[in-house]
Amino acid sequence: MTQPIPLFNANCNECGLKKLCFPLGLEKSEVLRLDALVKRKPALQKGDILFRSGQPFQAVYAVKAGGFKVFTQHASGEDKLIGFYLPGDILGVDALSTDEHVSTAVAMDTSTVCEIPFKDLEQLSLQLPTLNRQLLSIMSKELSDERMHAEFLARKSAEERLALFILWLSQRQARRGFNDESFRIGLLHRDVALYLGLTPETVSRVLAKFSEEGLVEWRQKHLTIHHRARLDALANHQEEGVCGRIAG
Amino acid sequence: MTQPIPLFNANCNECGLKKLCFPLGLEKSEVLRLDALVKRKPALQKGDILFRSGQPFQAVYAVKAGGFKVFTQHASGEDKLIGFYLPGDILGVDALSTDEHVSTAVAMDTSTVCEIPFKDLEQLSLQLPTLNRQLLSIMSKELSDERMHAEFLARKSAEERLALFILWLSQRQARRGFNDESFRIGLLHRDVALYLGLTPETVSRVLAKFSEEGLVEWRQKHLTIHHRARLDALANHQEEGVCGRIAG
DNA sequence: CGTTACGTTGAAAGGGTTCAATCCCTGTGG
DNA sequence: CCACAGGGATTGAACCCTTTCAACGTAACG
Numbered sequence: 001m002t003q004p005i006p007l008f009n010a011n012c013n014e015c016g017l018k019k020l021c022f023p024l025g026l027e028k029s030e031v032l033r034l035d036a037l038v039k040r041k042p043a044l045q046k047g048d049i050l051f052r053s054g055q056p057f058q059a060v061y062a063v064k065a066g067g068f069k070v071f072t073q074h075a076s077g078e079d080k081l082i083g084f085y086l087p088g089d090i091l092g093v094d095a096l097s098t099d100e101h102v103s104t105a106v107a108m109d110t111s112t113v114c115e116i117p118f119k120d121l122e123q124l125s126l127q128l129p130t131l132n133r134q135l136l137s138i139m140s141k142e143l144s145d146e147r148m149h150a151e152f153l154a155r156k157s158a159e160e161r162l163a164l165f166i167l168w169l170s171q172r173q174a175r176r177g178f179n180d181e182s183f184r185i186g187l188l189h190r191d192v193a194l195y196l197g198l199t200p201e202t203v204s205r206v207l208a209k210f211s212e213e214g215l216v217e218w219r220q221k222h223l224t225i226h227h228r229a230r231l232d233a234l235a236n237h238q239e240e241g242v243c244g245r246i247a248g
Numbered sequence: 249m250t251q252p253i254p255l256f257n258a259n260c261n262e263c264g265l266k267k268l269c270f271p272l273g274l275e276k277s278e279v280l281r282l283d284a285l286v287k288r289k290p291a292l293q294k295g296d297i298l299f300r301s302g303q304p305f306q307a308v309y310a311v312k313a314g315g316f317k318v319f320t321q322h323a324s325g326e327d328k329l330i331g332f333y334l335p336g337d338i339l340g341v342d343a344l345s346t347d348e349h350v351s352t353a354v355a356m357d358t359s360t361v362c363e364i365p366f367k368d369l370e371q372l373s374l375q376l377p378t379l380n381r382q383l384l385s386i387m388s389k390e391l392s393d394e395r396m397h398a399e400f401l402a403r404k405s406a407e408e409r410l411a412l413f414i415l416w417l418s419q420r421q422a423r424r425g426f427n428d429e430s431f432r433i434g435l436l437h438r439d440v441a442l443y444l445g446l447t448p449e450t451v452s453r454v455l456a457k458f459s460e461e462g463l464v465e466w467r468q469k470h471l472t473i474h475h476r477a478r479l480d481a482l483a484n485h486q487e488e489g490v491c492g493r494i495a496g
Numbered sequence: 497c498g499t500t501a502c503g504t505t506g507a508a509a510g511g512g513t514t515c516a517a518t519c520c521c522t523g524t525g526g
Numbered sequence: 527c528c529a530c531a532g533g534g535a536t537t538g539a540a541c542c543c544t545t546t547c548a549a550c551g552t553a554a555c556g
Contacts, residue, residue: 080402082395094395097388122381129374136370139387140345146394147330147342153401154328154445156513158544189503197402199545204504220553404545406512437535450512452536468521 011035020088020176021062022116022138025130033124034131039115050091050105050113057095059115063087066111067186070103071194081194083145084108084187088176090138092118108186153197161196162206163235166216170225182224259283260362268336268424269310270364270386273378281372282379287363298339298353298361305343307363311335314359315434318351319442329442331393332356332435336424338386356434401445409444410454411483414464418473430472 012023012035023031043065044050050061053073068085082103085091091113095101125132148168155161174180189207193200210216215231217224225231260271260283271279291313292298298309301321316333330351333339339361343349373380396416403409422428437455441448458464463479465472473479 080399082398094388094391097385097392102392122377122384126374126377126380129370132374132380133370136383136387137345139384139391140342143342143387143391143394144345144350146391146398150330150394150398150401151328153398156445156543197404200503201505201546202544205544208504404511447513448535449514449537453512456536 012038015064017062017064017088021090022121022131022134024134024137026128026134027130030128030131033128037116037120037124039117041113041115043110043112044107046107046109048107048111050107051101053101053104055101057092057099057101057118059117060090060092060121061105061113061115063089063091064112064114066107066109068105068111069108069187069191070105072103079194081191083149084195086172086176090142093139093142096139149195152195157237158196158198158202158206159209159234160237161198162192162203162210163215163231165192165196166218166223166225167228167231167235169223170228180225181228182222184221185218185223186221260286263312265310265312265336269338270369270379270382272382272385274376274382275378278376278379281376282364285364285368285372287365289361289363291358291360292355294355294357296355296359298355299349301349301352303349305340305347305349305366307365308338308340308369309353309361309363311337311339312360312362314355314357316353316359317356317435317439318353320351327442329439331397332443334420334424338390341387341390344387397443400443406444406446406450406454407457407482408485409446410440410451410458411463411479413440413444414466414471414473415476415479415483417471418476428473429476430470432469433466433471434469 012018012021012031013028015021015023018024018031022034026034039059050068063085065087067087068091070082070085070091071079072082073079085105091105092101094103096118121131121135125135152161152165152168155164169185170180170183173183189203190200192198193203196203207216207218210231211218213230215225215227215234217226260266260269260279261276263269263271266272266279270282274282287307298316311333313335315335316339318330318333318339319327320330321327333353339353340349342351344366369379369383373383400409400413400416403412417433418428418431421431437451438448440446441451444451455464455466458479459466461478463473463475463482465474
């Protein structure tokens with residue numbers, strides 16, 4: 001892992017993901033200062049671990065290519081999928097308050113990341129208000145992602161969960177400027193099941209049903225959305241529910 | 249709500265919650281500068297709304313007394329409980345990236361808050377590294393709370409969810425220095441059910457069972473834990489599960 | 497070409513939801 | 527002080543969906 005592999009050495013100013021990442025909103029000169037902090041590491045192979053639960057927190061990581069699965073490791077051996085990180089996403093901020101990583105990140109494919117030592121980042125962000133704001137913004141995005149996750153899990157029916165999940169995947173693609181109707185998704189059904197609080201069998205069944213009805217096609221690692229409107233309807237189906245005032 | 253109610257005007261240095269709140273780690277002189285930003289508002293009555301989804305984001309709030317329920321309001325009328333905030337907790341940071349509140353906060357009891365205009369806070373935190381770190385830390389805590397919420401929802405059985413939830417409530421009490429075996433909790437069963445992705449009926453049944461077995465007593469708005477060890481065991485019962493390597 | 501892990505499909509079982517009726521607590525007004 | 531409403535909590539029975547367990551199919555990899 002420390003052998004001299006030729007690195008993909010694009011700097012932040014030239015990086016196609018800069019609008020999704022820390023440089024967002026920064027002046028060119030400011031980006032250069034940020035760029036100076038970044039350590040670009042050799043590519044990780046599928047299954048490689050970026051950081052492991054319990055390791056000291058020293059840096060955050062920007063995904064440049066590939067993708068990562070993040071999960072918790074309980075002493076008992078049970079794993080819980082927390083999230084997926086794609087190019088442009090920032091990994092590792094969840095360790096900020098504990099000084100120790102609380103989750104483990106595994107490469108889903110061959111992946112590259114930019115490593116940014118957190119101390120340096122913190123110091124620089126005190127000098128660059130925009131960067132500081134961006135750091136907060138990234139934390140906030142993490143928060144809303146986690147809230148989305150809770151939203152998936154709170155849905156009662158497996159169909160709703162999956163419909164919502166697929167639409168969310170699609171949105172993420174769109175936000176990155178990729179095709180959001182048909183794209184590659186390096187997730188096992190087992191991962192999806194774990195993430196959505198279902199079993200692989202149920203995922204398989206629901207997906208089969210979606211396919212029958214011409215909603216979506218998810219074969220191997222490729223996903224195609226055929227009928228977004230109906231998928232939307234499914235995802236927001238039971239939207240009457242409690243209604244009453246929660247106040248009290 | 250704007251009548252001249254006598255305010256509880258303790259400053260941050262004298263506040264019993266300062267170790268849970270923004271002042272954590274700050275010098276006395278720094279706390280004074282923070283204190284100058286704080287607007288102390290009249291108490292809110294049970295059911296009053298602190299902020300509403302869609303309102304522009306201008307300030308964060310520190311809960312001083314009472315408590316708040318936070319939920320999303322879907323257009324369809326469905327409400328989803330996102331979280332509970334007790335004294336020492338910070339409300340409103342979730343709006344940071346959108347400049348608009350994405351949730352609604354309702355007082356569970358008569359409650360007081362400290363309002364801190366975010367612009368001022370952001371500016372000051374650029375000058376006080378410790379404050380900036382504390383702001384990030386608070387965001388990080390929000391994140392781990394939301395992750396806890398997802399953890400509740402991911403548990404398969406209603407018993408596990410409730411056991412875990414009760415233990416979590418107890419931990420929060422302990423962190424505040426209150427009695428964590430027997431305490432008041434201003435939540436309706438309906439709220440709990442909403443939060444845990446269950447129905448009030450199921451909550452009622454499980455609580456009845458817990459009571460029968462002498463685990464916990466949750467009558468009206470008072471909760472007593474009688475047998476923490478067994479509750480612990482219940483919460484972590486099915487801790488074998490998937491096991492296999494998620495990597496791949 | 498075999499092995500391994502993932503995916504699918506089936507039938508059975510269990511747990512939570514649903515719906516409805518009843519109880520209980522709280523606050524109100526007589 | 528008591529009666530009465532109203533909302534929430536409880537309890538019961540039936541149903542439905544997901545899980546479970548098991549067997550089979552299929553894709554990837556050496």
